[in-house]
Amino acid sequence: MIGVLQKVLGTVGDRRLAKYRPLIHRINHLYEGYQKYFLEKDFSEKTGILKEQIANGYPLDKQLPEAFAIVKVAFYRIFGFEIHDVQLMGAIVLYEGCMAEMKTGEGKTAVAVFAAYLNALSGEGVHIVTVNPYLAERDSEEMGKVFQLLGMTVGCIKSNMSVQQRQAEYSCDITYSTHYELGFDYLRDNMVYQVGNRVHRKLSCVIIDEVDSILIDEARTPLLISAEPGKGTDYLYFIDNKVKSLTSEDYQIAESTKQIMLTEEGIDSCERIFGVHNLMHIDHASLYHKLLQALRANHIMHKDIDYVIETNEQGVREIVIVDQNTGRLMFGRRFVEGLHQAIEAKEGIGVQGQPATQATITLQNYFRMYGKIAGMTGTGLEVRDEFRKIYGADVIAIPTHKPVSRIDHPDLLCITEEEKFKRVVQEIKHKFVRGQPVLVGSSNIKKSELLSRMLTAEGIAHKVLNAKNYREEAEVIRLAGQKGAVTISTNMAGRGVDILLGPGVAELGGLHIIGTTRHESLRIDNQLRGRSGRQGDVGSSHFIVSLEDELLANSYPDHLLDELVDLDLANDAALDQPRYIRGIRSAQSSVEGEMYSHREKLLMYDQILNIQRNIIYSMRNDALEGKDVSDEIHGMIRKAVKNEVVRCCPGELQEDWNLVGLVVSLGRIFPYKQSLQLVGLQDITPTSILDMIQEQLLAYYEEKKGLYQGDVLELICRSLIISIDKHWLIYMEALEEVKEGMSFRVYANVDPFIEYERETARMFDELLASIEQEALRVIWNQLE
Numbered sequence: 001m002i003g004v005l006q007k008v009l010g011t012v013g014d015r016r017l018a019k020y021r022p023l024i025h026r027i028n029h030l031y032e033g034y035q036k037y038f039l040e041k042d043f044s045e046k047t048g049i050l051k052e053q054i055a056n057g058y059p060l061d062k063q064l065p066e067a068f069a070i071v072k073v074a075f076y077r078i079f080g081f082e083i084h085d086v087q088l089m090g091a092i093v094l095y096e097g098c099m100a101e102m103k104t105g106e107g108k109t110a111v112a113v114f115a116a117y118l119n120a121l122s123g124e125g126v127h128i129v130t131v132n133p134y135l136a137e138r139d140s141e142e143m144g145k146v147f148q149l150l151g152m153t154v155g156c157i158k159s160n161m162s163v164q165q166r167q168a169e170y171s172c173d174i175t176y177s178t179h180y181e182l183g184f185d186y187l188r189d190n191m192v193y194q195v196g197n198r199v200h201r202k203l204s205c206v207i208i209d210e211v212d213s214i215l216i217d218e219a220r221t222p223l224l225i226s227a228e229p230g231k232g233t234d235y236l237y238f239i240d241n242k243v244k245s246l247t248s249e250d251y252q253i254a255e256s257t258k259q260i261m262l263t264e265e266g267i268d269s270c271e272r273i274f275g276v277h278n279l280m281h282i283d284h285a286s287l288y289h290k291l292l293q294a295l296r297a298n299h300i301m302h303k304d305i306d307y308v309i310e311t312n313e314q315g316v317r318e319i320v321i322v323d324q325n326t327g328r329l330m331f332g333r334r335f336v337e338g339l340h341q342a343i344e345a346k347e348g349i350g351v352q353g354q355p356a357t358q359a360t361i362t363l364q365n366y367f368r369m370y371g372k373i374a375g376m377t378g379t380g381l382e383v384r385d386e387f388r389k390i391y392g393a394d395v396i397a398i399p400t401h402k403p404v405s406r407i408d409h410p411d412l413l414c415i416t417e418e419e420k421f422k423r424v425v426q427e428i429k430h431k432f433v434r435g436q437p438v439l440v441g442s443s444n445i446k447k448s449e450l451l452s453r454m455l456t457a458e459g460i461a462h463k464v465l466n467a468k469n470y471r472e473e474a475e476v477i478r479l480a481g482q483k484g485a486v487t488i489s490t491n492m493a494g495r496g497v498d499i500l501l502g503p504g505v506a507e508l509g510g511l512h513i514i515g516t517t518r519h520e521s522l523r524i525d526n527q528l529r530g531r532s533g534r535q536g537d538v539g540s541s542h543f544i545v546s547l548e549d550e551l552l553a554n555s556y557p558d559h560l561l562d563e564l565v566d567l568d569l570a571n572d573a574a575l576d577q578p579r580y581i582r583g584i585r586s587a588q589s590s591v592e593g594e595m596y597s598h599r600e601k602l603l604m605y606d607q608i609l610n611i612q613r614n615i616i617y618s619m620r621n622d623a624l625e626g627k628d629v630s631d632e633i634h635g636m637i638r639k640a641v642k643n644e645v646v647r648c649c650p651g652e653l654q655e656d657w658n659l660v661g662l663v664v665s666l667g668r669i670f671p672y673k674q675s676l677q678l679v680g681l682q683d684i685t686p687t688s689i690l691d692m693i694q695e696q697l698l699a700y701y702e703e704k705k706g707l708y709q710g711d712v713l714e715l716i717c718r719s720l721i722i723s724i725d726k727h728w729l730i731y732m733e734a735l736e737e738v739k740e741g742m743s744f745r746v747y748a749n750v751d752p753f754i755e756y757e758r759e760t761a762r763m764f765d766e767l768l769a770s771i772e773q774e775a776l777r778v779i780w781n782q783l784e
């Protein structure tokens, strides 16, 4: 069934690509012409003409052939190579707002330039997103040469830039950056108090490199800016999560004193991760403190040594301190200065008392704000449905320039991990003595280190990488294809860097890849495989895994496991029968399914917040930009009065009314020197009381407005901003609590999501009312 489906999908993709042929023919035809007579100055002149035509309403689509042709010439002039037809195909796919699947080494970096150039002709900036800051900088410099020749400006957002620098970079035609820089800038833009401090322009077009890594793998953790003090729990989990991703180079431990501190690299990493410019600045003292506590919790405090996890009488799991002198449990005591909370976060136990979320957004929702979103990846077909569903974008597979000649060997399944590593070392040794380079993928640093020790014992020289120091890693990984090179790397290390084969390596069979574990997602395994066999190079890959690997230990199909138990194999056995090897993929598929539903759920919840966030942000932006809201103020006054009248005077029966309460509560919103005149109370109705009060307050407002010395519009806008910021913060805290509470309602037989939706809709109405009431109060006070 799957095979048939893929065939059908394949032909749809093929048909689409066939449609591009005439377009590519036209591009190449124009290219030949320009190639002959274009002088350096002609490029920017042509760009100017194209821009002008667009400004005059000429459609962008129609300019594609000309635009792509001159970009192709520009590439030739700068780098001396001709862009392949498959690259042009990829570029058209991007231009059409789809995801292009192109294998490693096919030259995706160049492909992005074509689509970016054409989109940027409209004058609205184009963002190009890379997975790490090193690649953003490298690409902006390298591709910058092409853009410059074409007469376009190129910027790059780096973590330590000031607001002014960011504004300058964003004002370029093309801006390279990472997803977190862009997302944090968006969140910060909605927290500024002056229009001039915003850095983004309109989010028009974005092209994302390694789009599946960014939109799928990294989309599990939302971007988050926190405020203090507060109660939300996400922030400490977030810090803990990020701290867990730091490497041993990022911090230093003084064993004797049990002190831990960040190294220079660590500070850089944290600044990047948390989107702050200078972590050591006093403004970030609290974040810095929490980071250190999270590091301490993760690397100095050990479970079952320094503390244990106990379930208390209420059935709640809690951290209990172990007295280091006596070994006794110290119930009810807490480590001080936030260390206890950091350990709770580390262990995934409910954290008590911590800072609140001030602004948050998922990467999915951030990117969905762009008018056009396109992406490139080596491994996108597996997530085709998800892309279509969440981003409305199709994944189109582009054929390779030359046929792939890498040999992918079937997996080998060992019973024990020990045996697995033995065989991995044997295989490395076998290749090493021949001089064939080997790149070994490992799941984590501990395993990398273990393998490294085993290789050292065998006298095999090698390099170990672990995805943190991007620049240095890029250098090492570039050399991974040289004769005799053995490189151990986590899956993420050196991403986006081309591995060139050294002289004589092709004759030895090219770069050999060994995977030492199957990842939770097939895409990640394929990314590792794809490091070899670029541009038709020879190469090979082999996964050697064990039943003790986390993935298989948890998810290998039970019926196969039972069979294996019956076979009573020895510990040093290894299997290659397709039946058992297929079980590996089944395990992976079931985890992929779980992760997908996790992402879907996260997005469903964020969807609600997203609608609300858009309303609040647009209200705030209107106020910030000083849009004329003077008409709305009348509506706000009416609404505030109505809310109170409805609350205090329900129904027609006067004995149910609380007129004193009404006057008191209105007095809180409208702190007003003159008391309200309530006349003819005998035969009054809720409607007439409403009219009476509204009229009085509106008349009062108009009178005071006329007497006000300052700018009334500015007063209203400022009051709204102050009020929005205050109540939005309270609201987000409350949302956290509601979300947490929902998990209990599963047991009460209600759909937690529907319940959440209903509850938040009610809360949001209250939020809007509170914002308006608070703003009115501030305005009234000023008008007096």
Ligand SMILES: Nc1ncnc2c1ncn2[C@@H]1O[C@H](COP(=O)(O)OP(=O)(O)OP(=O)(O)O)[C@@H](O)[C@H]1O
Binding pocket: 081, 082, 083, 084, 087, 102, 103, 104, 105, 106, 107, 108, 109, 110, 378, 495, 496, 497, 498
């Ligand atoms: N048409 C071309 N002819 C020759 N070389 C090219 C061409 N296009 C790109 N290259 C070169 O190929 C190399 C690989 O390009 P690039 O890094 O963009 O590949 P990629 O598809 O992004 O690979 P990865 O999946 O590893 O990121 C680069 O050195 C680039 O300069």
